[in-house]
Amino acid sequence: MEVDVEKLKRLRDDPVLFAEVLMNWRPFTYQEKLLRDSAKRIAGCWGRQCGKTSTIAVKAIHFAFVHPGTTTLIVSPSLRQSMIMFDYVVGFVYGSEWLPASVVRKTRTVVELDNGSRIIALPCSVHKLRGHTADMIIVDEAAFVPDEIVINILNPMLATTGGVLILISTPWGRNHFYKAFMDPDFSVHKVRSSECPLIPAEFLIKQQEYMTREAFLMEYEAEFVEAPRSYFRQDLISSCIDADLEFMDENMIVGEGVLGLLVTIIWVLILGSLRTILLWRL
Numbered sequence: 244m245e246v247d248v249e250k251l252k253r254l255r256d257d258p259v260l261f262a263e264v265l266m267n268w269r270p271f272t273y274q275e276k277l278l279r280d281s282a283k284r285i286a287g288c289w290g291r292q293c294g295k296t297s298t299i300a301v302k303a304i305h306f307a308f309v310h311p312g313t314t315t316l317i318v319s320p321s322l323r324q325s326m327i328m329f330d331y332v333v334g335f336v337y338g339s340e341w342l343p344a345s346v347v348r349k350t351r352t353v354v355e356l357d358n359g360s361r362i363i364a365l366p367c368s369v370h371k372l373r374g375h376t377a378d379m380i381i382v383d384e385a386a387f388v389p390d391e392i393v394i395n396i397l398n399p400m401l402a403t404t405g406g407v408l409i410l411i412s413t414p415w416g417r418n419h420f421y422k423a424f425m426d427p428d429f430s431v432h433k434v435r436s437s438e439c440p441l442i443p444a445e446f447l448i449k450q451q452e453y454m455t456r457e458a459f460l461m462e463y464e465a466e467f468v469e470a471p472r473s474y475f476r477q478d479l480i481s482s483c484i485d486a487d488l489e490f491m492d493e494n495m496i497v498g499e500g501v502l503g504l505l506v507t508i509i510w511v512l513i514l515g516s517l518r519t520i521l522l523w524r525l
Contacts, residue, residue, distance in 0.1 A: 258305040266301065266339050273434045274298045278305075282430035286385075286423040287411040290436030290463045295411050300331035302409070303362055306379050308345070311358035313378035315405055318397065320387045322366035326352065329364035335418050371437050378406040385423075386415035393419045414467040421467055436463040 254261050258278040260266045270278060277287060277298055289295045303315050317332075319325040329352060336342045336354065348355035352364040365372055367388055377400040382388055393410075401408060410423050437443050451459050456470045460466040 255309045258302060261305045261308075262301045265341050266304075266335050268297075268301060268335065270294075270301070271300065273432070273438055274431060277432050278302055280430050280432070283405070283407050284423070284426075284429045285407070285409045285432070286420065286426075286429045287432040287434070288420075288424055288465045288467075289411065289434040290416050290431070290439075290465045291413060292442060293434045293436055293442075295434075296328050296331055296383065297335075298326055299383065299409060299411055300327045300335055301333055302480050303379065303381060304335055304342070306331040306407070307354075307356055307360035307362050308342070308358070310378065311359045311395045314376065315360070315379040315381065316375060316377045316397075316400070317362065317364045317381045317383065318367060318372065318388065318392070319383040321524075322352075322364070324384060325364040325366065328381070329354075329362070354441055364440060367392055369396060375400050376404060378404045379409070380406065381409045382411070383442070384412050385410035386412040386418065388420075390419045413459050414465060416469075417467070424467070433465050435465055438502060 247492060254264060255295070259270060259275050262278070271294065274294055274297075277285070279302060287295060287508045289298075303317070307313060307315055317325045319328065332348060332354060336346065345356045345358070346354060347357045363375075365375075369392065372392065373396060377397075380397050380400060382397065383394070394486050398408070400406075410420055411427075412420055414421070414424075424431050424433075437444070437447060447463060448464065454462070457468045460468045
């Protein structure tokens with residue numbers, strides 16, 4: 244079979260063409276812009292349901308396939324959230340006619356290709372993150388990942404590889420994500436939910452009626468705002484979170500029977516301690 248070298252080169256060089264031809268996925272204009280962004284530092288502040296998870300999953304797949312022997316890490320506030328993006332990666336790969344043949348190993352959190360590249364989903368834990376070296380790091384819901392994790396743990400992983408750091412999130416506070424979005428060394432992408440063709444204007448109008456102005460601006464307009472009646476600043480709240488503790492689902496906090504009661508009591512005590520720390524810091 245004759246190989247079209249020129250077409251293979253275009254697929255390698257253009258992640259949008261790669262997605263359209265090999266994954267049958269056609270991005271919107273703002274997704275194309277992020278996919279084709281070759282910057283080493285990228286900050287994407289996107290409103291809800293704009294397709295940020297699928298976009299970054301495609302970018303991770305393209306990077307792994309065209310850069311042999313590389314490691315791509317997916318980090319989120321919890322392992323569950325990291326695995327959501329990882330599931331998008333797996334879904335795109337195995338939904339393709341061509342890509343599955345390149346997978347030599349797949350677990351619940353790792354995909355390894357025959358070119359030596361790996362995509363790994365990790366929890367937001369100091370001890371479980373340390374030791375990795377990465378060529379691309381994706382931080383999903385980055386605004387909710389503690390500064391300590393990004394600055395002290397993730398950034399050094401790119402020191403010897405000259406790798407890519409992608410921060411993607413809805414806005415929250417004035418933490419590392421806000422600073423990156425304002426940093427001229429970062430390539431920034433801002434997308435409002437109204438730019439997504441799949442979200443009806445009527446839906447956003449209704450959401451605006453039910454939400455506070457500040458909440459709507461953050462969630463759907465991708466604006467960094469602080470609620471004027473907030474007793475604590477968002478960055479102060481974030482600074483009091485132990486970076487080695489994972490976020491818990493509501494179902495894990497409130498269970499049935501004696502065990503559920505004990506777990507609930509423990510979390511009440513933890514939250515009480517957090518309030519004491521906040522008051523002391525003020």
